[in-house]
Amino acid sequence: MKTTLLILSLAMIAAVPAAGQVGRKSDSGSCAACHVGLDAKNRAIVKGCEKDVHFERGLLCSDCHGGDPTVKDEDAMDPAKGFVGAPEWKKIPELCGKCHSDPNYMRHFNPLGNVDQLEKYRTSRHGILLAKGDRKVAVCTSCHGVHGTLAVDNPNSPVYRPNVPQTCNRCHGDAAYMAPYHIPTDQYGKYARSVHGVALLGKHTKGAPACNDCHGNHGAVPPGVNDIEAVCATCHSINGELYDQSPHRDAFKAAGFKQCAQCHDHHLVLHPTDAMLGVGEAATCVECHSPGDAGYVAAARMRQFLDSLEIRQAQAKSLLDSARALDMDVADGDALLEAIRQNLIEARTAIHAFSDKHVAEVGSTGLEAARKADSLARAAIFEHEFRRLGFGVATLIIMGTALLLYLKIRQIERRKRKPAAR
Amino acid sequence: MAERTTSTASPGSPGRWLEERYGLSKVRDWASHKTVPVHRGSVWYYFGGVSLFLFIVQVVTGVLLLLYYRVGVESSYESVRFIITKVPFGWLIRSIHSWGANLMILAAMIHMFSVFFERAYVKPRELTWVSGFLLLLLVMGFGFSGYLLPWNKLSYFATKVGTDIAGVLPWAGGFLLRFLRGSEDVTGATLSRFFGFHAAILPAIFTVFLTVHLLFVQVQGMSQPHLKKPSTKPPMPFFPNFVLRDLLLWLIVLNLLALLAVFFPWELGDKADPFASAPAGIKPEWYFLGAFAVLRLLPAHILGVPGDLLGVIGIGLGLVFWALFPWWDRHAPEGGRKAWAVAIGVIVLLSFSLLTYLGGRAS
Numbered sequence: 001m002k003t004t005l006l007i008l009s010l011a012m013i014a015a016v017p018a019a020g021q022v023g024r025k026s027d028s029g030s031c032a033a034c035h036v037g038l039d040a041k042n043r044a045i046v047k048g049c050e051k052d053v054h055f056e057r058g059l060l061c062s063d064c065h066g067g068d069p070t071v072k073d074e075d076a077m078d079p080a081k082g083f084v085g086a087p088e089w090k091k092i093p094e095l096c097g098k099c100h101s102d103p104n105y106m107r108h109f110n111p112l113g114n115v116d117q118l119e120k121y122r123t124s125r126h127g128i129l130l131a132k133g134d135r136k137v138a139v140c141t142s143c144h145g146v147h148g149t150l151a152v153d154n155p156n157s158p159v160y161r162p163n164v165p166q167t168c169n170r171c172h173g174d175a176a177y178m179a180p181y182h183i184p185t186d187q188y189g190k191y192a193r194s195v196h197g198v199a200l201l202g203k204h205t206k207g208a209p210a211c212n213d214c215h216g217n218h219g220a221v222p223p224g225v226n227d228i229e230a231v232c233a234t235c236h237s238i239n240g241e242l243y244d245q246s247p248h249r250d251a252f253k254a255a256g257f258k259q260c261a262q263c264h265d266h267h268l269v270l271h272p273t274d275a276m277l278g279v280g281e282a283a284t285c286v287e288c289h290s291p292g293d294a295g296y297v298a299a300a301r302m303r304q305f306l307d308s309l310e311i312r313q314a315q316a317k318s319l320l321d322s323a324r325a326l327d328m329d330v331a332d333g334d335a336l337l338e339a340i341r342q343n344l345i346e347a348r349t350a351i352h353a354f355s356d357k358h359v360a361e362v363g364s365t366g367l368e369a370a371r372k373a374d375s376l377a378r379a380a381i382f383e384h385e386f387r388r389l390g391f392g393v394a395t396l397i398i399m400g401t402a403l404l405l406y407l408k409i410r411q412i413e414r415r416k417r418k419p420a421a422r
Numbered sequence: 423m424a425e426r427t428t429s430t431a432s433p434g435s436p437g438r439w440l441e442e443r444y445g446l447s448k449v450r451d452w453a454s455h456k457t458v459p460v461h462r463g464s465v466w467y468y469f470g471g472v473s474l475f476l477f478i479v480q481v482v483t484g485v486l487l488l489l490y491y492r493v494g495v496e497s498s499y500e501s502v503r504f505i506i507t508k509v510p511f512g513w514l515i516r517s518i519h520s521w522g523a524n525l526m527i528l529a530a531m532i533h534m535f536s537v538f539f540e541r542a543y544v545k546p547r548e549l550t551w552v553s554g555f556l557l558l559l560l561v562m563g564f565g566f567s568g569y570l571l572p573w574n575k576l577s578y579f580a581t582k583v584g585t586d587i588a589g590v591l592p593w594a595g596g597f598l599l600r601f602l603r604g605s606e607d608v609t610g611a612t613l614s615r616f617f618g619f620h621a622a623i624l625p626a627i628f629t630v631f632l633t634v635h636l637l638f639v640q641v642q643g644m645s646q647p648h649l650k651k652p653s654t655k656p657p658m659p660f661f662p663n664f665v666l667r668d669l670l671l672w673l674i675v676l677n678l679l680a681l682l683a684v685f686f687p688w689e690l691g692d693k694a695d696p697f698a699s700a701p702a703g704i705k706p707e708w709y710f711l712g713a714f715a716v717l718r719l720l721p722a723h724i725l726g727v728p729g730d731l732l733g734v735i736g737i738g739l740g741l742v743f744w745a746l747f748p749w750w751d752r753h754a755p756e757g758g759r760k761a762w763a764v765a766i767g768v769i770v771l772l773s774f775s776l777l778t779y780l781g782g783r784a785s
Contacts, residue, residue, distance in 0.1 A: 331503065331507070332507065387514075391680055394680055395681075398677045402674060408666060409670070412663060
């Protein structure tokens with residue numbers, strides 16, 4: 001049967017391969033021929049089909065809806081010929097999964113594509129609630145669209161990465177719609193202001209995470225309190241490793257804290273600043289630590305170290321700029337400044353071990369680079385002065401010699417003139 | 423005379439030792455009899471000596487740079503950076519070499535125009551003029567080939583533009599372009615080739631022409647200007663008077679070089695990147711700005727002939743005309759200056775200055 005369907009599909013592709021030719025396809029027996037000539041409701045059913053990824057790959061309406069497209073009018077929609085019409089909401093995942101979960105079928109279109117969408121969907125919050133008979137939860141078409149389904153990498157697709165937050169927000173941002181589930185509906189607003197949202201929506205950084213990168217797409221679930229670190233560590237792997245080895249891991253677990261989100265929040269993950277560290281008013285450390293405890297001291301020291309590294313970086317840059325302004329070549333200093341910058345990032349990452357000694361150890365290379373940049377710049381500035389002094393001395397010697405030469409010339413010429421005068 | 427000198431040297435002294443073997447008193451004798459004319463234009467004589475001094479400076483600093491310079495796409499820029507940042511006084515040597523090259527061309531040009539306006543090129547000094555002019559062209563060749571050696575962005579694109587001009591010539595253009603570049607484009611092969619030109623081939627040719635030029639000057643002596651009222655001042659002894667004056671000027675030029683090197687160190691810039699776009703407003707060194715302006719100002723086509731081809735041919739013919747000038751102006755050396763010859767000299771000098779100015783202003 002599958003083989004027959006495949007052959008039929010491929011034959012259709014050969015017959016009518018071009019997109020945007022619904023009318024022609026109806027000539028060879030499609031449903032669109034009738035629907036485009038009917039009322040607005042019927043026309044709307046086939047609207048956008050010509051751009052549908054399935055249609056482009058040669059699939060027909062009957063491949064999802066059943067029936068016989070080779071006959072006309074109502075006969076084409078004979079239930080005896082398998083016509084199912086619009087599938088029931090709860091049956092949509094199964095209908096899509098009929099093809100998308102079949103590796104033998106899907107490999108003809110996308111050999112590298114996943115075929116576990118239905119399986120994952122069943123484990124998702126959406127899938128579990130659907131199985132319980134919830135008619136409001138998202139099914140495949142809620143996110144991917146119905147007849148105008150576009151490929152995921154099509155920028156117009158609702159599931160194209162930068163469009164995902166808005167797609168999720170259609171339901172999750174609707175307070176009335178979400179009221180029965182008693183979950184917040186401000187995620188999109190928070191996400192849009194977060195470092196992730198700004199990167200994806202504002203700066204159009206395609207690698208920045210959307211909702212599905214943390215929650216999963218087909219298997220979407222809210223991460224549990226103890227899973228947050230694993231989710232964040234998918235991208236922030238070093239931070240995750242350091243956290244795992246830190247005293248915070250067990251302490252947070254025991255206290256039921258939200259791991260990374262305890263300090264960074266979850267949807268509203270703002271760009272971290274040094275102010276978050278230490279014992280200042282904006283520091284997150286003081287939410288748990290108080291003066292006198294070891295964590296309070298460590299937080300203060302880590303902040304102090306980062307501040308001192310940053311100050312040394314600024315001093316080195318300023319000195320190198322001064323040397324450069326004197327036309328001194330301090331190009332090696334640029335590499336040192338870059339080393340300090342890199343090390344500052346490493347030291348800021350190292351704070352996730354929550355050990356002031358570890359931060360100082362990691363940041364020691366930055367301090368060493370700052371010391372080298374500092375001495376390089378000072379040496380260049382000294383060299384600049386030395387050159388001028390050297391020029392002054394050389395000028396005295398050269399001009400002194402020139403003066404002696406001049407006097408010698410005058411002496412010779414005077415001596416020569418005297419006998420002539422006599 | 424030799425016997426008299428020998429008798430004045432104490433027995434066993436180095437002077438006597440040398441005299442017995444090489445007869446140095448003959449040289450001393452020759453030097454004591456050699457004179458230099460004295461007149462109101464005598465000052466221009468010194469520019470030949472200044473050019474020679476700057477050539478010596480270039481040789482000395484060039485040899486010192488060779489101790490550290492390593493030719494190659496991956497090493498030229500790095501070794502020059504090493505020279506100016508790590509080698510003691512490397513910055514000074516490199517800066518003096520760069521400034522010295524420019525001052526040498528300037529001094530040689532002043533020398534050439536002073537010879538022209540004094541009509542020192544007329545019989546019997548035609549070949550002195552030609553050899554001197556060829557020396558100037560060789561010096562400019564030194565400048566062009568040496569400019570690429572640091573392999574920085576400016577030198578890379580300037581060489582690209584400069585060698586493109588050679589490719590404009592009909593028939594031989596393609597061959598000349600590949601000969602200069604060592605490949606179709608400016609690459610590491612061009613760099614090696616230019617280093618070869620700069621450090622071996624040009625110095626060898628230059629030494630021959632310089633020897634010939636100096637020999638001509640010594641054999642024929644310095645030219646007396648062809649004035650209607652000849653100078654009544656007695657000539658100046660070449661040694662020690664003129665030589666000491668020369669030395670005095672050389673010391674001043676040396677101090678000027680040191681001043682330029684210390685207060686205006688020659689920049690290295692960024693390393694050449696063949697995949698980067700050419701920097702905006704790229705221009706050749708000042709002594710090529712005139713030719714650059716001619717090629718820029720000419721329309722793309724003149725009567726169906728490419729403008730840059732006409733420009734190259736025109737510049738070439740102009741150089742030949744200038745080199746052969748002693749044969750255009752060969753009569754009546756005693757009749758003072760010829761108005762038309764002076765006019766041509768003034769036109770050439772003003773045109774060169776104006777075109778250099780226009781080339782420098784071109785965006």
